[in-house]
Amino acid sequence: MKTSYDVLIIGTGIAGLSTALALPRSLSVLIVSKDYAWECNTFYAQGGVAVAKDTADIPLHVKDTLGAGAGHCDPEAVNVLCSEGPIAIKRLINMGFHFDKDEDGNLLYTKEAAHSTNRILHAGGDATGRYIHLFLMQQLPFPILYNTQVTDLLIDEGVCYGARVFHADKIFNLYAKKVIIASGGVGSLYEYHTNARTISADMQGICLSHGIALADMEMMQFHPTAFVLGNSVRKQLLSESLRGEGAMVVDEDGRRFVFDYDPRGELAPRDVVSRAIFRYKQKTGKEVYLDLSAFTKEHFAQRFPSIYFNMTNIGYNVPEQRIPISPAFHYSMGGIKTDLRGNVLHVKDLYAVGECANTGVHGANRLASNSLLEGLVFSARVAEEIKQSIFEPKVQRTFSEVEEVLIHENDKVLKNELRHLMWYYAGILREPKNLEKAKKRVEEMLALSIGKLLRLRLLVSLEIITSALNRKESLGAHYLQQGNDLCES
Numbered sequence: 001m002k003t004s005y006d007v008l009i010i011g012t013g014i015a016g017l018s019t020a021l022a023l024p025r026s027l028s029v030l031i032v033s034k035d036y037a038w039e040c041n042t043f044y045a046q047g048g049v050a051v052a053k054d055t056a057d058i059p060l061h062v063k064d065t066l067g068a069g070a071g072h073c074d075p076e077a078v079n080v081l082c083s084e085g086p087i088a089i090k091r092l093i094n095m096g097f098h099f100d101k102d103e104d105g106n107l108l109y110t111k112e113a114a115h116s117t118n119r120i121l122h123a124g125g126d127a128t129g130r131y132i133h134l135f136l137m138q139q140l141p142f143p144i145l146y147n148t149q150v151t152d153l154l155i156d157e158g159v160c161y162g163a164r165v166f167h168a169d170k171i172f173n174l175y176a177k178k179v180i181i182a183s184g185g186v187g188s189l190y191e192y193h194t195n196a197r198t199i200s201a202d203m204q205g206i207c208l209s210h211g212i213a214l215a216d217m218e219m220m221q222f223h224p225t226a227f228v229l230g231n232s233v234r235k236q237l238l239s240e241s242l243r244g245e246g247a248m249v250v251d252e253d254g255r256r257f258v259f260d261y262d263p264r265g266e267l268a269p270r271d272v273v274s275r276a277i278f279r280y281k282q283k284t285g286k287e288v289y290l291d292l293s294a295f296t297k298e299h300f301a302q303r304f305p306s307i308y309f310n311m312t313n314i315g316y317n318v319p320e321q322r323i324p325i326s327p328a329f330h331y332s333m334g335g336i337k338t339d340l341r342g343n344v345l346h347v348k349d350l351y352a353v354g355e356c357a358n359t360g361v362h363g364a365n366r367l368a369s370n371s372l373l374e375g376l377v378f379s380a381r382v383a384e385e386i387k388q389s390i391f392e393p394k395v396q397r398t399f400s401e402v403e404e405v406l407i408h409e410n411d412k413v414l415k416n417e418l419r420h421l422m423w424y425y426a427g428i429l430r431e432p433k434n435l436e437k438a439k440k441r442v443e444e445m446l447a448l449s450i451g452k453l454l455r456l457r458l459l460v461s462l463e464i465i466t467s468a469l470n471r472k473e474s475l476g477a478h479y480l481q482q483g484n485d486l487c488e489s
């Protein structure tokens with residue numbers, strides 16, 4: 001098998017695939033996928049893609065993004081996202097992608113929490129991510145190496161030369177002039193999450209082990225409405241757009257208690273609604289539900305076919321029957337620090353894009369449906385950056401192929417303990433004393449005889465905990481428990 005390429009892309013979500021599609025076909029490009037290509041967060045994205053509807057909406061999209069980000073966004077990054085968003089969407093449509101339209105052929109826009117207007121495009125009703133993923137895969141001119149675990153980056157003296165991988169029972173090096181990390185977030189660090197099962201922070205951990213900076217790692221987003229009962233690790237997401245179109249969060253008595261916490265009720269930013277549900281459950285011990293009575297059966301099945309199918313399959317008679325919900329980990333605003341062209345700081349020829357990256361675009365809390373847009377906008381920028389420098393001469397280097405043990409026999413138990421610890425101590429509500437406990441335990445685990453993959457998870461968990469300890473005031477998704485106060489502000 002060929003082991004040297006122009007470009008190596010790690011990850012097959014919207015960020016990785018869109019970058020690949022924006023590169024010249026004359027380049028030799030290899031994409032590696034940890035599992036099947038569809039085991040990525042893009043595939044499970046329901047709500048849609050947020051985009052300014054016209055020029056006048058761009059400043060409003062900027063304002064909503066900055067507002068949800070709680071003053072912690074990089075305004076320049078937000079400007080890039082919102083002003084280049086319409087161009088990225090047009091490019092996708094011109095390639096042949098179909099968003100949902102009304103009978104007259106006009107694009108349909110829905111609303112989600114913290115957006116001041118309807119600006120979310122969707123496809124296949126609530127299957128936006130799946131439709132986009134399939135479409136991008138169909139266009140792809142480059143090969144994918146499946147079932148490939150990246151175990152290290154080949155970095156020497158501030159230059160990246162490729163990655164070490166485990167594939168088909170062998171460890172070997174893949175060399176490339178340019179390496180793009182597009183591997184997604186950190187979902188599997190948490191007990192309850194909505195992410196694909198492959199999303200376990202490996203690349204963030206590898207970056208840490210090379211001294212590469214991660215930023216905003218205390219900023220972890222919890223989605224307010226997930227169906228968390230059942231045994232699957234990935235929890236069933238119940239899209240924001242349900243609430244945008246009339247679904248209500250209620251307690252056992254049918255009371256819309258989110259208004260006790262914020263006057264915007266169910267349409268307050270995601271972090272606010274998540275905390276309201278979590279705290280209300282803690283305080284009252286009551287069950288919380290998503291009430292879908294605003295929908296007729298026919299409309300619900302047509303507008304939200306995936307949720308209808310999934311919930312019906314589990315035995316819920318939707319929309320008549322309300323669904324028990326809980327917040328679940330959903331998205332990492334923190335990530336590998338990059339500039340606005342995807343360059344990883346202080347390492348030449350290494351790029352990061354999508355959820356794994358931190359450009360500062362999401363600040364302390366991502367605005368709903370801005371992530372697929374981020375993948376489209378910033379992948380085009382990374383591809384442009386690579387096109388401009390790919391023909392510069394680069395000295396080839398070889399690296400050893402020796403690797404430490406990836407998985408140790410006790411890792412599974414420790415991995416589950418870590419997920420529990422992160423959910424309760426570094427989750428929706430944080431207390432310094434609990435964060436300290438978590439830190440101590442993670443440090444103990446790091447001193448044990450463990451496999452490399454668990455070590456990477458632990459390194460990233462420690463970074464989340466330490467960042468949370470270092471931020472002394474609540475901000476956006478980072479919330480320090482303040483006694484039993486009901487109100488947010």
Ligand code: SIN
Pocket residue numbers: 045046047048238239240241367368369370371
């Ligand atoms: C959703 O459909 O609620 C998820 C959208 C997102 O994560 O932005």
